[in-house]
Amino acid sequence: xxxxxxxxxxxxxxxxxxxxxxxxxxxxxxxxxxxxxxxxxxxxxxxxxxxxxxxxxxxxx
Numbered sequence: 001x002x003x004x005x006x007x008x009x010x011x012x013x014x015x016x017x018x019x020x021x022x023x024x025x026x027x028x029x030x031x032x033x034x035x036x037x038x039x040x041x042x043x044x045x046x047x048x049x050x051x052x053x054x055x056x057x058x059x060x061x
Contacts, residue, residue, distance in 0.1 A: 003059045005052055009036035009044055012059065022058050026050055 003012055003019070009031060012019045020031045028048050030036065036044070041059075045052040 005042035006040050019059055
C-alpha cells in the first residue's frame, strides 16, 4: 500500500507500524499525540516544517 499526503497519521502508523520511527527520525516527535489522530500527512508536514516529498519518499521506500 502506498502512503499518500492525504492519509491521516494514525492510518499511516496502523497500516505501516515502522512509519512511526520514520516520522520521528524526520522531526515529527509526537506521532501518538491527539493531533496525529486527525492530521493528514500533508498538514503535519506543514506544521513541523518538513519537506512533504522527501517524507513521502522515505515512508514509501
